[in-house]
Amino acid sequence: MCAVAPFLLPGLACAAPRAAPVLDVRPPTMATTYAEGVSAMWRGYCYDDDDGDIGALLRGIDAVVRPPKPADLPMPSVEFHAMSRRHGDHDADFMAMLRGIPSVRVRGAGHASVPMDAHGDTPTTPVVVLAAPRSYGDEGDSVTITKQQQQQQCGGEYDADMDATFRAMETDPTERPSEDYLSSTQAGDMMMIDRAELIKKMHHFSRFYGLAMGALHRAVSYVDRVLSAKKINGGERQRLLLGIAAVFAAAKYEDRSTSRKIDADYAAMNAGCTRREVLDAERELVAALGYRLSGPTAYTFVDHFTRHIQDQEEGAAVRIRSLAHHLTDMALLDYRCVALLPSAVAASAILLARLTVLGYSTVPVAGYAIEDMRECIEAIYDMHENLQVWPGCAQMMADWELTTRHRYCLPPLSMLIGMH
Known part of the structure; x- marks a missing residue:
């Protein structure tokens, strides 16, 4: 049988007889957890000194739960307080170390004029002109490389390589x-x-x-x-x-x-x-x-041939490229264009797109003369003149007009004859 020892009030410590204990099952608390570590007398059934045991229990709980007071914390020593908070000679040692590091010296005249923002008094970041490496010239020279020069130096070689690669791939018999x-x-x-x-x-x-x-x-x-x-x-x-x-x-x-x-x-x-x-x-x-x-397609060549068109014809660049893609889409429907190289189809579409949007065009386009593009141009004109006969022509035309919100009319062939 399990015996439960009840708590007694101090005044009733010697009262007799004691009432029957009532079993009170409660979830464990900090007090019950701490009580497991007290002396063996509390675990037993002898309660001759209940007041002393409860007091010891409460003092122990207070020691565990109560936050530490300032008096309980370790205090710094007298030697610590005697130290200077300005680090004494440490600043001098640090500055000497910095002076010993080799660095690029900035001329004092460079700080005479700091560019200011026109909308406020806060100075902006000054524009730095870097000195050129000695391999570029004299020690006092400076190098300024513009975007156009970068395109001429790097972009030209890259474009030439890409063009040569595309032209070789489109003529590969295994992909024709x-x-x-x-x-x-x-x-x-x-x-x-x-x-x-x-x-x-x-x-x-x-x-x-x-x-x-x-x-x-x-x-x-x-x-x-x-x-x-x-x-x-x-x-x-x-x-x-x-x-x-x-x-x-x-x-x-x-x-x-x-x-x-x-x-x-x-x-x-x-x-x-x-x-x-x-x-x-x-x-x-x-x-x-x-x-x-x-393998490259006519769509690939339209993007390739018009990659720099925005620098020359900014307002009409998007319309020229979009119309050229649309014309190459329509050329897919004509079986006669299967025999033509994709670059020739793309050049023909770009030529007609420029004539339609701008009213003029530079010839030749991507190295193609008018004679080289005549067959493809005639096929495109033939489909536009017979939209209802060729399957898909009318649908492609309607889809393009719906997407771009534009309509177009191809220039008369007399313009092409005059360009020859």
Whole structure:
């Protein structure tokens, strides 16, 4: 049996008989926790000196809980108070150390005039002219390199290298489609109108999901190269599956965040097939291309040729670039442009865009003369004159006008003839 010792009032310490103890179960407190460390007399059942034990318990609790008073804290010694708070000779030693460090000496005349802010009395940071290294000239010379000089020194060499790389890649036979694959490889089962209809659906798919800019050009390049390499059986359904898989692969190549916008399920829904068929078609596409996916397109060359246009024509730069991209998009629909190099298509679009926006253009564009761009220019004019005949032309025109809030009219061909 468990016995519980009750607390007794001091005046009733010797009273008899004692009442039956009442079991009082309470959660542990600091007092009960501290009581575990007191003498063995408190743990027993002999309560001859209850007042003394409770007093000792309370004094112990007070020692634990009460915050320390200033008198309880250690006081600094007399020697500490006698020390100087100004560190005595430490300042002199520190200054001597600083004087021994070699440093660049600033002339006193440089502090005579400090530029002030026109809107306040707070001085601004002075403009520092750094002394040129000795390898640049005399010791007293200063070097001032402007942005234009940096572009001429570094940007010119970089642009030349990039242009040479793009020109070499676009002429690589392994990344060029056949000029007559509709009649040779496809054996007449696919016509020019069928190709234009397929590209129209690819454009709608790319625009509907807001895929990366330039993905459509890369996808059409993939489709032309695959159709040049092997015959596609299965009619319109297989062609649509090839086009959707090409857009899906090209968009992921252009922008790695494409997977957050669409996946194989969305592609399968637009192609009218299953997810497995889309993934299989994508793998077959990449294998047929020999895993060479990075060739430049007309979209690439438009950006490349107009990279410095803002320095010359600031107000019209955005419109020229936007219209040039739109014209190259329309050129995708014409099978005749497959035989042309992407750089020639881009140069033709830039020429027409400058004539449309500015009313004039400098020739040649990117090294192309008018004769070199004649075939592409005629194809673009032909599509504009027959918007309702070519599949996708009217839709591309409406989408561009809706996006840019602009309308345009190509200049007459007589302007191009006069430029020859």
